[in-house]
Amino acid sequence: xxxxxxxxxxxxxxxxxxxxxxxxxxxxxxxxxxxxxxxxxxxxxxxxxxxxxxxxxxxxxxxxxxxxxxxxxxxxxxxxxxxxxxxxxxxxxxxxxxxxxxxxxxxxxxxxxxxxxxxxxxxxxxxxxxxxxxxxxxxxxxxxxxxxxxxxxxxxxxxxxxxxxxxxxxxxxxxxxxxxxxxxxxxxxxxxxxxxxxxxxxxxxxxxxxxxxxxxxxxxxxxxxxxxxxxxxxxxxxxxxxxxxxxxxxxxxxxxxxxxxxxxxxxxxxxxxxxxxxxxxxxxxxxxxxxx
Numbered sequence: 158x159x160x161x162x163x164x165x166x167x168x169x170x171x172x173x174x175x176x177x178x179x180x181x182x183x184x185x186x187x188x189x190x191x192x193x194x195x196x197x198x199x200x201x202x203x204x205x206x207x208x209x210x211x212x213x214x215x216x217x218x219x220x221x222x223x224x225x226x227x228x229x230x231x232x233x234x235x236x237x238x239x240x241x242x243x244x245x246x247x248x249x250x251x252x253x254x255x256x257x258x259x260x261x262x263x264x265x266x267x268x269x270x271x272x273x274x275x276x277x278x279x280x281x282x283x284x285x286x287x288x289x290x291x292x293x294x295x296x297x298x299x300x301x302x303x304x305x306x307x308x309x310x311x312x313x314x315x316x317x318x319x320x321x322x323x324x325x326x327x328x329x330x331x332x333x334x335x336x337x338x339x340x341x342x343x344x345x346x347x348x349x350x351x352x353x354x355x356x357x358x359x360x361x362x363x364x365x366x367x368x369x370x371x372x373x374x375x376x377x378x379x380x381x382x383x384x385x386x387x388x389x390x391x392x393x394x395x396x397x398x399x400x401x402x403x404x405x406x407x408x409x410x411x412x413x414x415x416x417x418x419x420x421x422x423x424x425x426x427x428x429x430x431x432x433x434x435x436x437x438x439x440x441x442x443x444x445x446x447x448x449x
Contacts, residue, residue: 188275196274203229206270209299210243213269216291218255219248230267239263274300323437329444338444346444353436374434 158180163172199205210228222243229240245262252261273296276289289297329346332338360369 199274200230200270212295213292216295349440356433374432
């Protein structure tokens with residue numbers, strides 16, 4: 158730094174003083190392999206590198222690219238193996254016309270991928286501005302685009318799930334803000350949502366929540382066979398018939414059967430175990446129906 162400022166000012170003493178003032182405002186930070194694990198992991202994502210490497214090469218002034226460029230990285234031992242259909246002999250000849258003192262090879266592309274990803278992480282961690290190179294700018298834009306795309310897909314999946322599974326057009330926030338429901342009502346709802354929240358958290362972030370919901374709700378268990386159907390009648394209807402007959406004779410027995418029919422949902426819960434629709438069609442539906 159002192160040498161640079163001396164060259165800029167043409168004066169040794171002034172250059173040294175200016176350099177010292179700048180150095181006093183700077184700090185260094187050391188990163189180890191664990192800190193850089195995310196950057197190393199990113200360059201092994203084939204969808205990421207296939208999409209990004211052509212943009213990096215374009216930023217380097219390369220125009221002769223195949224129709225479907227492939228550049229994929231996998232870690233083996235202490236090194237990396239690169240699978241690519243790019244002709245680096247031809248690409249290097251074009252690159253050296255503008256950069257005669259440098260050469261283009263797979264290792265350079267790998268280095269740009271790694272350093273560009275790490276630079277974005279460093280800037281985000283330190284909440285500082287970047288002065289990116291052209292290739293780092295490409296990587297930063299691509300990372301932001303991927304985050305936005307993933308967020309858009311998540312919102313679409315959530316919207317699909319809500320429109321399919323939630324039995325009401327309103328929302329918890331709207332009901333609270335309008336005064337139709339109280340915070341005490343919401344506290345009670347949350348106390349009943351633990352198993353549903355655990356089920357949602359157990360779904361993969363990239364998964365289709367609506368499909369997982371349908372699969373879980375319609376999934377058969379050992380309790381849903383013909384034996385269970387007979388058991389369902391014996392355990393429940395027979396008990397209601399006996400209770401009704403003891404109280405009011407045949408008419409009471411008929412009333413017991415009617416009661417059995419209305420409580421079949423409860424019996425489903427007892428026989429098949431917990432499923433996510435039991436919260437959605439139970440406590441949540443009751444909450445969203447502000448008249449209940």
